[in-house]
Amino acid sequence: MPERRGAVAAIGTTGSPLQQALRLREYRLLLGTQLAVGLTQPLLFFTQGWYVTIAAPEGKAVIYLGALGASRGLAFLAYVLFGGAFADRFPRRQVLIVSQFVSLVMTLAIGVLLLVPAVNEGEGRLLPLMIGLFATFGLVQGQDGPTRTSMLRDVVPEEAMASALSFFFMIVSAALLIAAPFSGWSLEHLGVGTTYLISAVGPAAILLCALPMKAAGMAADPTAQRESVWSNLRGGLQVLAEEPAVRWTVLLTWLSTAAGLSVMGVLIGAWVKDILHMGASGWGTLALFWGLGSVISTTFLMTRPTLKHRGWLFLGSCAGLGAAVLGFSFSRAIPIAFAFNGLAGVTFMVMNTVSVAIVQAMVPNRVLGRVTGLLLLGGGLMQVTGLFVGLMAAAIGIERTYPIAACVILATTALVALRQRPLRTLD
8 A cells, every 4th residue: 555655554453452552662652752842842942931021121032032032933933834734855863853953952052051040041142142043942842743743644553543642632631730730830940941841851851762763763754854854845735725624723723723722831930920910820721721631532533433424623722712702702810720721722623633643534644744744834934923912912001902812713613614525514
């Protein structure tokens, strides 16, 4: 089967689809990379956001947080499509090894810089300089996301894909339950620089898992190397032009992620500090509820042998994310805010998992990396949008900005549900 080049051809028929997938050594190694990401990427995210929050001039934290998000997002957007093309053009295992080695070097270098007192305080132009260096986080995500997500197709047979995919995302959600409170504790007790250095364990662990892998040792699309990278990119865009259900899954994922996570992710440090009046540990606890919600949703999806009514499930999760952001925006009592943040975690993870499942089911493996890269553009758009949302928050107030983001998600989801029958009826 050409479209399944490098994948395990068959697995035992006893046990649930997830149990069958877990018997595969390559899948377990891929889960190891996902666990490493889940435990350490939040450290990077929290550390960067908290560093900017406390180092920014008084009253300008939302603007600098927006600039942080925009720098990471622009780096991600500039690279992720090429990252998806490289994931199809070259052996995915080799691409993963190279990208994680580069990530390890960059993380260690930035962590050492943050140990310098002047840098730690963000003196003079050092804060903008560090924001620029933090943008390398977007480059790493731009290669890592399409590569590892596409590798699922190389190691798991189709009959076990739905459960294997849900468990793949559940690993990150479960890891956040540990990473979120640890991030807050580490920032308060060990400091920004040490916490950043600890996150280097992530790419090191991914390398340890990737090196012994045997799957994904051949290019998914060997013919791609005979074309230019730009021609490779057009191959991914052609899928969106030909498949309306895939196209609108990608577009609505972009908008929901950009609007929802620009406030729940990029600006959340300012909300925690100025509206909920909590410190870094409180932020970590708030994120813990997002992780709990994510675990609940992915555990439910994991128990389904197949994902039925995927179109409505995707649309419902987008609307649910909008409703969760709206509820959070009006919450001032900490327990209620935590609850709505947990609901946001539930709905975002369902949206993320089902959107990937739709792409995995409908897109040929030879262009899967490219289309996955297109799908993941939402993460970059979210961070770029964070700059505009930060400016909006500075102009009209952060308390007005959150409800506007929620209403954008709700209105757009309703419009797509009404007008796009191919997505609505997707089973």
